[in-house]
Amino acid sequence: MTVFILRRVLQAILVLAITSLIVFLGVYAIGDPLEILLPADATMAERAQVAASLHLDQPLPLQYLNFVSSALQGDFGRSFVYNRPALEVIFERLPATLELVTTSLVLSLVIGLPLGLWAGMKPGSLTDESVMTGSILGFSLPNFWQGMMLIMIFSVWLGWLPSTGRGDTGTVLGLHTSYATWDGFVHLLLPALNLAMAQIALVIRLTRTGVQETMPLDFVKYARARGLSERRILFVHVLKTILIPIVTVLGIEFGSLIAFAVVTETIFAWPGVGKLIIDSINMLDRPVVVAYILVIVTMFILINLIVDVLYSLLDPRIRSRA
Amino acid sequence: MSETLLEVRNLKTWFETPKGTVKAVDGVDLTLNRGEILGLVGESGSGKSITGFSLLGLVDPPGKVVEGSILFKGEDLRAASNKRLQALRGDRIAMIFQDPMMTLNPVLRIGTQMIETVRAHANVSKAEARAMARDALGMVGIPRPEERIDAYPHEFSGGMRQRVAIAIALLHKPDLIIADEPTTALDVTIQSQILSEVQKLTREMGMGLIWISHDLGVVAELAQNVAVMYAGRIVERGTVDQVLDTPMHPYTRGLIDSLPMENDRGQPLKQIPGNAPPPLGRPEGCPFRPRCGFATDACLSEPSETGDLSRGWRCFHPLAQEVTA
Ligand SMILES: Nc1ncnc2c1ncn2[C@@H]1O[C@H](COP(=O)(O)OP(=O)(O)O)[C@@H](O)[C@H]1O
Ligand code: SF4
Ligand SMILES: [Mg+2]
Numbered sequence: 001m002t003v004f005i006l007r008r009v010l011q012a013i014l015v016l017a018i019t020s021l022i023v024f025l026g027v028y029a030i031g032d033p034l035e036i037l038l039p040a041d042a043t044m045a046e047r048a049q050v051a052a053s054l055h056l057d058q059p060l061p062l063q064y065l066n067f068v069s070s071a072l073q074g075d076f077g078r079s080f081v082y083n084r085p086a087l088e089v090i091f092e093r094l095p096a097t098l099e100l101v102t103t104s105l106v107l108s109l110v111i112g113l114p115l116g117l118w119a120g121m122k123p124g125s126l127t128d129e130s131v132m133t134g135s136i137l138g139f140s141l142p143n144f145w146q147g148m149m150l151i152m153i154f155s156v157w158l159g160w161l162p163s164t165g166r167g168d169t170g171t172v173l174g175l176h177t178s179y180a181t182w183d184g185f186v187h188l189l190l191p192a193l194n195l196a197m198a199q200i201a202l203v204i205r206l207t208r209t210g211v212q213e214t215m216p217l218d219f220v221k222y223a224r225a226r227g228l229s230e231r232r233i234l235f236v237h238v239l240k241t242i243l244i245p246i247v248t249v250l251g252i253e254f255g256s257l258i259a260f261a262v263v264t265e266t267i268f269a270w271p272g273v274g275k276l277i278i279d280s281i282n283m284l285d286r287p288v289v290v291a292y293i294l295v296i297v298t299m300f301i302l303i304n305l306i307v308d309v310l311y312s313l314l315d316p317r318i319r320s321r322a
Numbered sequence: 323m324s325e326t327l328l329e330v331r332n333l334k335t336w337f338e339t340p341k342g343t344v345k346a347v348d349g350v351d352l353t354l355n356r357g358e359i360l361g362l363v364g365e366s367g368s369g370k371s372i373t374g375f376s377l378l379g380l381v382d383p384p385g386k387v388v389e390g391s392i393l394f395k396g397e398d399l400r401a402a403s404n405k406r407l408q409a410l411r412g413d414r415i416a417m418i419f420q421d422p423m424m425t426l427n428p429v430l431r432i433g434t435q436m437i438e439t440v441r442a443h444a445n446v447s448k449a450e451a452r453a454m455a456r457d458a459l460g461m462v463g464i465p466r467p468e469e470r471i472d473a474y475p476h477e478f479s480g481g482m483r484q485r486v487a488i489a490i491a492l493l494h495k496p497d498l499i500i501a502d503e504p505t506t507a508l509d510v511t512i513q514s515q516i517l518s519e520v521q522k523l524t525r526e527m528g529m530g531l532i533w534i535s536h537d538l539g540v541v542a543e544l545a546q547n548v549a550v551m552y553a554g555r556i557v558e559r560g561t562v563d564q565v566l567d568t569p570m571h572p573y574t575r576g577l578i579d580s581l582p583m584e585n586d587r588g589q590p591l592k593q594i595p596g597n598a599p600p601p602l603g604r605p606e607g608c609p610f611r612p613r614c615g616f617a618t619d620a621c622l623s624e625p626s627e628t629g630d631l632s633r634g635w636r637c638f639h640p641l642a643q644e645v646t647a
């Protein structure tokens with residue numbers, strides 16, 4: 001296990017080094033931030049002064065080396081726009097996004113698992129057909145359109161839920177979260193549901209297929225032959241078996257949810273990193289873009305590691321091999 | 323001890339498939355007493371497993387028990403509710419499957435699966451159930467049961483896993499155990515160890531045991547009575563001695579001839595010529611006809627059972643008469 005983790009850490013460092021180089025080059029190629037930061041009528045002297053203060057006058061390799069050496073000390077530069085450390089700007093926004101993403105994952109399980117089990121138990125029934133049709137809509141309709149429909153139905157027509165912003169937050173166990181207040185919680189629901197749409201559809205399908213593949217297996221018949229109730233067979237024997245692939249897939253989806261959060265955060269004016277990165281790209285705020293991508297890549301790597309560990313915890317056959 | 327435990331009459335279990343009706347079990351009669359071991363033998367596909375599942379009401383669709391009666395201790399199981407069957411399964415009637423690697427749930431500990439079986443039928447605490455499970459493991463010869471109970475199925479060898487399955491079957495001291503080829507996957511030494519232990523346990527507990535196997539040799543070693551199954555029917559029945567010493571049905575003769583013998587080691591085994599008929603293309607009349615060296619025109623109609631439920635056969639030209647004639 002130690003060797004395993006050590007190898008993963010080395011891999012992670014390599015991936016981060018390569019990513020930082022690519023991102024740095026990519027961002028450098030997008031355009032000149034001076035065009036945006038300075039008023040159109042700025043003098044050459046002013047330009048030179050600002051460029052020097054942002055180290056934009058140095059040759060590219062030197063800029064990169066400077067970036068790497070300060071990054072190794074935890075300094076990812078200052079945001080051109082906010083004039084604060086880039087990491088600070090990101091970490092300030094990150095909890096809102098993580099809260100949104102984790103809530104979506106929980107929603108996709110809470111909604112997707114029961115529907116998938118229900119459909120899987122009665123293949124070909126009306127229930128099954130309706131659930132599957134619903135899940136096709138969840139997959140195929142554009143996410144932003146689903147978001148607008150959610151706003152139409154729940155905010156405009158029914159008036160049940162607010163459609164923009166994060167609402168009041170509070171502190172629970174040292175975490176700054178929307179769950180602390182009712183207002184924060186209701187603000188969270190619609191964006192989380194919107195972000196969860198495709199995941200709900202995915203969980204429904206994985207669960208339904210899992211149930212249908214598992215029910216004919218010998219161990220289910222044997223469980224019946226031992227006189228176990230159908231409920232125990234479904235919720236312990238079958239569910240535990242199909243949770244393994246579902247958790248794996250959801251773990252991998254965690255990363256893409258953070259990416260998709262960009263759309264949801266824009267529609268619902270959710271103050272997370274997704275919205276931040278869109279703004280930063282528009283403003284050519286290089287340090288924030290670079291730091292954002294490196295933070296996201298690091299999270300991807302961590303998530304994959306956690307998924308692997310979870311996977312082995314759920315599946316004893318893999319656990320004993322490790 | 324000769325109390326009748328199970329009486330099966332004219333059991334028919336059919337599968338409606340798009341291509342036609344598969345008559346997997348087609349008119350089976352069985353009788354089993356307490357303390358008796360009955361061997362159910364036949365080639366693969368002859369309907370042995372489906373017979374076993376039919377008794378427990380565990381035939382999966384599109385299969386269905388369409389006819390016959392199953393009397394277990396006088397109770398008609400075909401008329402029993404799902405709830406009643408669930409209460410009987412694993413408690414009064416236990417089943418052991420062919421491959422415990424496939425039948426024990428790989429993601430649950432042995433202990434979990436034993437405890438849930440105990441608690442499905444007995445109102446006891448988890449700790450009591452665990453103690454019962456541990457004792458059952460010890461009884462079937464699993465070393466260090468206290469430790470092994472927390473292991474997962476894949477952490478056991480094939481032989482040990484089969485012992486676990488036997489331990490699970492014994493948890494509630496059932497009246498009847500249906501064992502479906504439980505030692506087929508094991509090597510010969512372990513197989514005969516398990517056989518003699520099963521024999522002992524059956525005798526001590528006064529259970530009835532139906533031992534399903536394609537191997538007449540195993541059945542001869544273990545059982546008192548044999549029923550030979552072919553294409554969904556019992557084609558010959560009797561005590562082990564009767565059936566092995568004076569087989570009446572040419573198919574039984576073929577099974578005996580294909581057993582490996584001490585004195586002709588090194589010679590190829592005699593196989594019954596031909597293959598079992600496909601379930602949807604069974605010949606008219608006696609289903610064994612295409613493979614039978616004794617077939618005549620009489621065999622174009624179906625032979626009914628001669629004899630009774632202790633000694634009987636289905637053949638127009640039984641071998642022993644052929645010999646005495
Ligand atoms: N789900 C099914 N659909 C159609 N036919 C089936 C099904 N399950 C079993 N059968 C048929 O039932 C017959 C008996 O099967 P089985 O009892 O498993 O044989 P055995 O245990 O003697 O090897 C086989 O010929 C098989 O083709
Ligand atoms: S009835 Fe005829 S075909 Fe069938 S086993 Fe007897 S002799 Fe052979
Ligand atoms: Mg079988």
